[in-house]
Structures are given as C-alpha cells and as structure tokens.
Amino acid sequence: xxxxxxxxxxxxxxxxxxxxxxxxxxxxxxxxxxxxxxxxxxxxxxxxxxxxxxxxxxxxxxxxxxxxxxxxxxxxxxxxxxxxxxxxxxxxxxxxxxxxxxxxxxxxxxxxxxxxxxxxxxxxxxxxxxxxxxxxxxxxxxxxxxxxxxxxxxxxxxxxxxxxxxxxxxxxxxxxxxxxxxxxxxxxxxxxxxxxxxxxxxxxxxxxxxxxxxxxxxxxxxxxxxxxxxxxxxxxxxxxxxxxxxxxxxxxxxxxxxxxxxxxxxxxxxxxxxxxxxxxxxxxxxxxxxxxxxxxxxxxxxxxxxxxxxxxxxxxxxxxxxxxxxxxxxxxxxxxxxxxxxxxxxxxxxxxxxxxxxxxxxxxxxxxxxxxxxxxxxxxxxxxxxxxxxxxxxxxxxxxxxxxxxxxxxxxxxxxxxxxxxxxxxxxx
Numbered sequence: 001x002x003x004x005x006x007x008x009x010x011x012x013x014x015x016x017x018x019x020x021x022x023x024x025x026x027x028x029x030x031x032x033x034x035x036x037x038x039x040x041x042x043x044x045x046x047x048x049x050x051x052x053x054x055x056x057x058x059x060x061x062x063x064x065x066x067x068x069x070x071x072x073x074x075x076x077x078x079x080x081x082x083x084x085x086x087x088x089x090x091x092x093x094x095x096x097x098x099x100x101x102x103x104x105x106x107x108x109x110x111x112x113x114x115x116x117x118x119x120x121x122x123x124x125x126x127x128x129x130x131x132x133x134x135x136x137x138x139x140x141x142x143x144x145x146x147x148x149x150x151x152x153x154x155x156x157x158x159x160x161x162x163x164x165x166x167x168x169x170x171x172x173x174x175x176x177x178x179x180x181x182x183x184x185x186x187x188x189x190x191x192x193x194x195x196x197x198x199x200x201x202x203x204x205x206x207x208x209x210x211x212x213x214x215x216x217x218x219x220x221x222x223x224x225x226x227x228x229x230x231x232x233x234x235x236x237x238x239x240x241x242x243x244x245x246x247x248x249x250x251x252x253x254x255x256x257x258x259x260x261x262x263x264x265x266x267x268x269x270x271x272x273x274x275x276x277x278x279x280x281x282x283x284x285x286x287x288x289x290x291x292x293x294x295x296x297x298x299x300x301x302x303x304x305x306x307x308x309x310x311x312x313x314x315x316x317x318x319x320x321x322x323x324x325x326x327x328x329x330x331x332x333x334x335x336x337x338x339x340x341x342x343x344x345x346x347x348x349x350x351x352x353x354x355x356x357x358x359x360x361x362x363x364x365x366x367x368x369x370x371x372x373x374x375x376x377x378x379x380x381x382x383x384x385x386x387x388x389x390x391x392x393x394x395x396x397x398x399x400x401x402x403x404x405x406x407x408x409x410x411x412x413x414x415x416x417x418x419x420x421x422x423x424x425x426x427x428x429x
Contacts, residue, residue, distance in 0.1 A: 001054055002039040002269070005061035009036035012068050023378070025219045027370035028071050031396045035064055038400045041266035047259055049335035052269040056276075059356055060269060063347050063363040070367020078375060099384035099422040101175060103182060106421055109164045110188040116153070116161045117195035123147055124199050137201035155305055159298065163412030165192060169205055170390035170413075171421060173212035174383050177220060211397075212390045219377050219389060263338060268345040268400040270334040275327055275344045276351050286320055286353040290403070291362050293349075294411025297321055301408075323352070324406055342401060349403035370396060384422045388414065 009032040016028035024030075039060070045051040128135050149157065172189045175182055193205040289296055296317060304313050313321075327344045334340055350362040373392040376385035391414055395404040404410045 002043040002057050005039045005057055005064060006036050006043075008061060009033070009039065009064060012064075016068075016071075023219060023221070025215050025393065027367075027374050027392070027396055028068055030393060031067060031370070031399065032064065034397055034400060035060070038265055038268050041262060042269045044266065045335075046262060046266070047335060048337045049263065049267060050270050052273045056269055056273040059351070059359055060272070060345075060347055062356070063350070063359040066360050066363040067367040067370070070364040071371040072367075073364075074368045074371035074375070078371075097424045097426060099382045100425045101171065101179060101185075101383065102421055102423055103185060106168075106171065106185060107188060109160065110168065110185075110192055112156075113161045113165050113168075114188065114192050114195060116157060117165075117192060117199055120147060121195055121199035133197070133201045136198070140200065151305070155301075158301065158408060159412065162409035163416055165196060165205065166409045167387070167391070167413035167416050167421065168192065169209035170212050170387040171417065173209060173216050173390065174386045176213065177216045178383050178386060208390075208394060211393070215390055215393050216386055219374075220381065220386065263340065264343070265400065267334045267338070267340060268343050271332070271340065271343045272345045272348045272351075274332050274334060275348050279323070279348075279352055282323075284319060284323060284352065285355075286316070286349075286358075288353050288358075288362075289316060290320055290324075290349045290353045290406060291365070292411075293317075293320055293324065293406040294408045295405075295415070298408045298412055320352070324349075324402075327402070344402055346395075346399040346403040349406050384417060387417045387422075391417065 013029045013032035013036065016026050016032070017024055020026040020029070039057070042049075042052065124136055124139065125131055127139060168189050172186055175185060189209070193209060196205050197203055286293075297320075300313050300317050303311050327348070328342050331339050331341050346366075347359055347363075350359045352358070353362060370392055373385075373389045376382065377389035391410065395410070398404060405414075
C-alpha cells in the first residue's frame, strides 16, 4: 500500500521547503515531491498495470526516509563558516577564489561533439525513408541499426562526447545566469542539443537545458532578500512556459499520449519489483560497486583498452554492466497489456548492491552527497557548485527512471565539471 510513503513524502517535501529558506529546488523537496507523485500514480494502477506488493512499497518508503535522514545529518553537522557575504556564510579561502569556465576548451569539446552528432545523424537519416523523431526512435529501438563506429570513435564517444554533451546544459545555464553570457558557447550548445535530439530522438538535453535555466536562478536566490528572490522567480517564469511548450511539442512528435505519460511516472515501483526478482534469481550482488558504477566502469574501460585487452574487464564489473544494460534492452510486462523497459528506479541499483540493507545504507549516503552538492551551490555559490548541483538535481528528479550515476556519461559529466571545464581564479568581488 503506497499511502504511508505518500504521506511521508508530502510531509518531508513541505517541511524541507519551509526550513530551507522556501527554495523549492532543495534536494529533499525535489526528491520527495517526485516520489509522492510516483507512489500516488502507482497506487492507481490504471491501464491494467499491476499493483506492487506491500514489501516493495516498504522498501521504497524506507529508502526515502533514509535519504531524508542523510540530508538532515549533513545539514546538522556541516561545518560552520566564519564570514558572511550577501546572506551566505563563506570561509575566507572560498571568498578569495572563483570558478571560471575554460571557454576555449569548452568550444573545442563542443565542436568535436557536434562533428560526432552530425556523423550519427547522417547514418540514421540514410537508414530511413521518411524522417521524424518517432521513426528515429523506432529504428533505434528495433536493434537493426548499427552505427558502425570504429573502436577509437567508440572510446571517444564514451569518454568525451557523451559526458561533455551531458555536462553542457548545466554549464551553459550557469554561464547564462552567473557567467559572461557567452553567445558562442550558447550557439554551439544549442546546435549540439538539436543534433543530438534529431539523431537519437532523445529530448533529454533540451529538456534539461530548460530545467537548469529555471533551477539556477531559483537555487541562486538562496539567502537573498525577498524582493531579489521574487525578481529571480519572475525572470524564470517565461522559461518555464517555453520549456513546457517545447516538451509538449517534442512529446507529440514522438507520438506520446496520456497513457504513455502516466506509465512513465507510475510504473517505477512495479518495474523495480520485477527486476529485483530477476536479480534474486540470478543471485547477483554488487557489494557497493553499483553505487559508483559510472566511474568504476569508465576506469576499467580505459585500463582494458589502453592495455589492448591484456587486462580484461573484472567479472563483477562486466556482470553489473550487463544487468544495467539489460534493464534498458529487455522488455518486461509491468501490466497485463503493458510492455516496457527501463524505469527500474534508483532503488533497484542499491538493491543490487545489498538488497534491502543496500537501499537503507546507500540512500542515506546519497542523501549526504545531495545535501553537500546543494550546500556548495547555495552557501559557497560558485559556478562549479551550481553546475554540479544541476547534475544532482537531474539525478533526483529522474530517480524514478534509474540511478543516474550508474551511467558513465552522467558520472563522467561530474568529473568534467569538477576537474576539467573550470579553473580557479582570484576573486576581488
């Protein structure tokens, strides 16, 4: 029964909003709001969708509670800062430095990504009689299309193009609100996102760009006076309208319906239950690796290819990779007349690591990391911190799909933002 989980989510979301300077984008409010909706829609079990067991709902609810506790523990015991500026406590060290985007490097990486996206689009277009997002989606899901990438191009795509492409919406949104509003950067980013959408029928990059354009000013208003915060919200309002219109138009172009939208948000608990059963049958345990899998897989991918396959992929890493891929490629039946893939939710990855105890421990740790990312974006208020929180916001908002950091493109996007795309410079503000 999902009702206890719904009540807990609603209470925690409202309490975090009130206690967190009325910033709706704080991690607890975002995560709990999403799961309140998911649990409510799941409980309706429309369109012949099966109703998950009480045990499944209990595991999900316990994970939500542990996430909230992790955020609360971090906020309670986070270090106090000695100085204040603009309502934000900051340390003397951070008050003298700022993160500045490496614009030329970002241009080069974006041009490289555009070239790869153009190559992919040409290959897809050549395989279609008539071009539309729905036909592209059908082609890619059929399994009949081969992109024909060489090993070098494949490695370049996995290690550079996909992560940079995923980081770009956050980086550009932060630059627009808190940087120099670089037009070349914006133009290259929009070209890449459009080509990415056309070549993969994937709206994610554009949707995230609009989302981040809303997230950054709202999160950035933390600690500001009421009039300043209202101004930031008013500036974000037109973006919300444009984002909604764009989402509807792109959804219609892919043949989306009310049934599809309902199932997207409602079937995560049932999909989690189905795939948890398959993991139990196979007796697979990640032993903590699934929680950091995006980084682990990238590391061993580099080692394997740099050694010319002399050092193979570790068996457990390969097994986890195969299972994560399987949730996307294998279709299951979450309802009598519903056939679906993906949407195993964040809880499945942690279940793989340690069953119910894995959910409890890793959701608590995930809460700590989410609160730390939010604190860096609001308290320290750096460009890098804002970009990193955008990625965390995505992981929270789309936690009903999967644990996003199990994907190398998301995990490496964090790496690029944290260590490659920004440099530290003295700040005299």
